[in-house]
Amino acid sequence: MEYTPNTADDRRQMLERIGVGAFDELLNGIPASIPRAKFSVVPPGCTEPELVRDIQALAAKNQTAAHRSFLGAGAYEHWVPSVVRYLTSRGEFLTAYTPYQAEASQGTLQAMYEFQTLICELTGMDVANASLYDGATSTAEAALLALRHTQRSRIVVAATLHPEYRQVLQTYLKQAGVRIVEAPHADGVTSVVEAERAIDDQTAAVVVPMPNVFGCLEPAEALAARARAVGALSVVVVNPLALGVLKPPGAYGVDIVVGEGQPLGLSLQYGGPYLGLFACRGEHLRRVPGRLVGMTNDARGRRGFTLTLQTREQHIRRSKATSNICTNEGLCALAATVYLCALGRQGFRELAEQNIAKAHYAQQQLTAIPGVTPLFPKAPFFNEFALQLPCQAATLNERLLARGFLGGLDLRRVDPALDRGWLVCVTETKSKAEIDALAAAVREAL
Numbered sequence: 167m168e169y170t171p172n173t174a175d176d177r178r179q180m181l182e183r184i185g186v187g188a189f190d191e192l193l194n195g196i197p198a199s200i201p202r203a204k205f206s207v208v209p210p211g212c213t214e215p216e217l218v219r220d221i222q223a224l225a226a227k228n229q230t231a232a233h234r235s236f237l238g239a240g241a242y243e244h245w246v247p248s249v250v251r252y253l254t255s256r257g258e259f260l261t262a263y264t265p266y267q268a269e270a271s272q273g274t275l276q277a278m279y280e281f282q283t284l285i286c287e288l289t290g291m292d293v294a295n296a297s298l299y300d301g302a303t304s305t306a307e308a309a310l311l312a313l314r315h316t317q318r319s320r321i322v323v324a325a326t327l328h329p330e331y332r333q334v335l336q337t338y339l340k341q342a343g344v345r346i347v348e349a350p351h352a353d354g355v356t357s358v359v360e361a362e363r364a365i366d367d368q369t370a371a372v373v374v375p376m377p378n379v380f381g382c383l384e385p386a387e388a389l390a391a392r393a394r395a396v397g398a399l400s401v402v403v404v405n406p407l408a409l410g411v412l413k414p415p416g417a418y419g420v421d422i423v424v425g426e427g428q429p430l431g432l433s434l435q436y437g438g439p440y441l442g443l444f445a446c447r448g449e450h451l452r453r454v455p456g457r458l459v460g461m462t463n464d465a466r467g468r469r470g471f472t473l474t475l476q477t478r479e480q481h482i483r484r485s486k487a488t489s490n491i492c493t494n495e496g497l498c499a500l501a502a503t504v505y506l507c508a509l510g511r512q513g514f515r516e517l518a519e520q521n522i523a524k525a526h527y528a529q530q531q532l533t534a535i536p537g538v539t540p541l542f543p544k545a546p547f548f549n550e551f552a553l554q555l556p557c558q559a560a561t562l563n564e565r566l567l568a569r570g571f572l573g574g575l576d577l578r579r580v581d582p583a584l585d586r587g588w589l590v591c592v593t594e595t596k597s598k599a600e601i602d603a604l605a606a607a608v609r610e611a612l
Contacts, residue, residue, distance in 0.1 A: 188558075234600055235572040236528075238550040238591025239379065239580075240301070241437065242429050243481075244407070245595050250431045250504045259500055272494070275471035279459040280477060281503040288506075289423040290416025290437075291445035295456040297494040298442030301333045301426030305373065305403050306338035307444060307455045307489055308422045312371030312399040312595055313344065314453055314488070320345045320368045324356040326378035327403060327428030329580055335373075344370075352380040354542025354552065362392050369398040371422075376402050377413070379580055380589065381525075381540055387418040394419060400443035406430055406443060408548045410518025422446040431505025432498055441498040443603065451475070457565055492569050520594040521549035528592045531605040550591035552577060552584075556612060559588040565611035571604055 177354075186192060193202065212220070235243055253259070258273060278296040285294035298304045309321050323332060325348040335346060349372075356374065365372055372393040374386045390400035404414040404425040412551065415423045427441030428434075446454060452475070460474030509517060515529070529551050532538050535564035537556030555562055559576035566573040577587030592601065 169225075176573055178354060189577055206349060218311065229401030233527065233557050233567075233572050234594075234604070236574050236590050236604060237572050238381070238593075239575045239589055240330070240350055240426060241434055241440075242405075242407075242549070242593055243595050244429055244431075244436055244593050246431050246433055246501075247505065247508050249508050250501050253504050254497060254501045259497060272471055275459050275473070277500050277503055278494070278496070279471050280507075281499045282459060283522070284503060284506045285406075285445050287391065288406060288414065289404070289443075289445045291420075291423055291436055292416075292448035293451050293454060293458070294443070294445035295454050295458050295494070297427070297496070297499040298444055298456050299495065300438065300440040300442045301424065301428075302328075302334040304424035304426075304442035304444045305401070306334050307442075308401040308424045308446075309335060309339060309344075309371055309373065310489065311422065311446070311450060312401065313339075313342075315450065316397065316398060317369040317580055318368050318370035318398070320347065320366075321371050321373065322347045322361065322364050322369050322398075323373045324349050324351070324361070324375060324384065326351045326354070326356055326380060326382070326384065327363050327373060327375045328379045331375075331403065351378075354378075354380045356389065356546040357384050358388050358392075363390050365389075365396055365398060367396050369393070371399045371401050373401045374405065376404050376415070377550075379546045380542060380545070380552045380577075381547040381591070382545035382552075383412070384546065386420070387413075388416065390415075390418055390420050395420075404443075405548065407514075407518055407521065410515045411522065416447075421450070422556045426579075427498065427502050430502035432501055439495055439498055440501055441495045453488050453528055456494055461491055473557065517594055518548075521592070524594065524596055524598075525549045525551060525590075525592040525597070528590060528596075528601045528604070531601060532590065532608060535605065535609050535612065538608070541584070550574075550589055553588045553590060555588050557588045558586055562588065562611055565608055566604075569607045569611065571607055596601060 282294040347364050349356050349364050374384050374389050376384050376386045379386050386402050393400040399421040402420045403424045406425055407429040423445045425442045425443045457473040464470050539554045541552035541554045563573035574588045574590035575588055577584035
């Protein structure tokens with residue numbers, strides 16, 4: 167954004183035009199209980215180059231992923247090929263947010279259609295929308311679809327689902343009288359026995375992550391079968407990159423697949439914007455939130471694209487709307503489309519295999535350190551894994567930071583009982599030398 171300072175005379179004229187004597191009068195309607203922002207960080211009379219230097223100095227205090235990061239838990243450092251940034255930076259796409267008049271742009275519609283097709287192929291589902299805000303809201307939208315479809319009022323959620331996803335579910339559903347039941351885990355994955363007890367004929371949906379917040383692979387197929395037996399819908403929350411090697415959820419009868427699309431060509435970028443994936447079986451087409459693009463032929467037989475469904479409250483009566491989602495993450499979905507096309511089927515599988523191989527090598531190196539053991543030794547994992555440390559994870563992370571590493575996630579954020587739990591993520595971006603350096607730094611820090 168351009169630096170456009172207002173002079174005292176500019177501000178006086180604006181206040182006169184509005185009809186107030188001072189800026190503070192504009193804030194009179196804001197309750198005193200709401201704190202007001204203070205702008206003392208910007209020195210008075212600051213020129214543009216002075217301001218830029220001040221902001222750069224503040225930004226330099228951030229610890230970046232270039233600090234050899236082994237963090238994961240929902241946001242992952244992956245290499246983004248140059249072709250992704252090149253194409254998404256073109257002027258035709260760069261400013262795309264919500265193409266309200268998308269019919270005017272066949273290119274935008276085709277990109278959305280290709281994205282939908284790729285997500286269907288990846289998940290094994292019949293239908294995918296043109297994206298939602300992020301993985302957490304996609305999960306909540308899947309629960310809402312299940313409630314509408316079954317006319318029931320109970321959701322069973324794996325306790326191994328990311329806690330922030332569970333918080334979003336609570337926010338969406340708590341005022342609707344929906345009961346959310348958490349299925350406990352044993353050895354890092356959902357207990358099938360306990361989950362089957364919780365899933366009954368009042369259950370609208372069973373929500374299972376794959377992999378889960380600990381990086382472990384869940385018994386999703388068994389839980390989907392149990393949901394189907396009682397007439398409930400099954401929802402699997404995926405890391406899409408893991409589908410390069412795992413069986414697609416559609417192959418074992420899952421009804422809805424959602425997830426966070428950030429691993430598909432999106433950098434960490436300070437936590438967003440990210441990309442919500444949503445795919446389902448064809449029978450649920452008319453209950454899908456957001457928008458869907460369809461392909462057709464015009465009067466001359468030429469292929470064309472159009473917005474087929476827009477089930478949001480701006481387009482239809484609110485009582486008929488499936489969601490208040492008012493956009494799709496168009497530019498992020500385009501990035502994912504370019505990324506998947508650039509890698510291709512074989513490249514995508516090889517990338518997933520690299521994540522598995524490097525994560526398993528890292529676990530071997532770290533558990534060779536005295537006092538460091540696998541937290542869930544029996545559970546298979548994808549590209550992140552939980553360890554039990556001889557000290558608190560926060561203490562180790564502080565010591566690693568001083569050695570140039572961003573350590574794994576302190577699992578107390580997931581479960582307060584895991585005060586020495588440490589979640590380490592390793593993707594294709596990490597070399598053998600970097601993994602070895604982490605193991606050496608941990609050995610030294612402990």
